[in-house]
Amino acid sequence: MRVRTLHEWHLSYAEARAVQSRLAGEVRFERLRKEPEIIAGLDCAFGDGGKRVFAAVVVLRRVAASTPKALGMASFELVETASAAMDVTFPYIPGLLSFREAPVCLAAVAKLESEPDVFLVDGQGIAHPRRLGLASHLGLFLDKPTIGCAKSRLIGTFDEPGAEKGAHSPLYDGDEVVGAVVRTRADVKPLFVSVGHRCRLEDAIRVTLACTTRYRLPEPSRLAHQAVSQLKR
DNA sequence: GCGACAG
């Protein structure tokens, strides 16, 4: 898949923050054209004592449930998988995750032959101090719809959503709704979902839940996590 | 100065 290059990655922390503020204005909030059929999950992992970064992208196709027990539940078939590895060149700094993980993620996505309708990213979308978390940043480079599905909170306040699967509550940064706290599995810690690029919060929440089966993470994300985990070994 | 802080 084609990937754009909007700027250099080797920047000072101040320059990195300036780039985020500038690019945040490029994020587009638009209704998803059609229900996503080809969905990708992206995740990173570290190895060699934290000197190497790995990324894996798993592409799935949503298919109609067939078996009786699967009725009404999401079913997927594997389309393809791609991965990449690089030397770590940036430390982990809350708010600057993109400069540490985006390069490898883009390298992995560039190897895809398919063109996913949407990407589920392990990190925040606009639920970020400068409104440009990893999912949003990647969305701009990919020029594709992206959704941020983070396992924990970076910024924002919220009321605990109901304990049932599907329950969700808004994530606020002051008066602004920057995302949603979504219960993807009953009685389990919720996910922090936010718009990455080219979609709306309602789309992000719906797609995330539509891709979730019996686990906390949506299938594309869960499989990408498994794929990248075995890479570092 | 203190506390918070995606992966």
Next chain:
DNA sequence: ATCTTGTCGC
């Protein structure tokens, strides 16, 4: 994120 297997519980 990472160091790490089995184990308790639904």
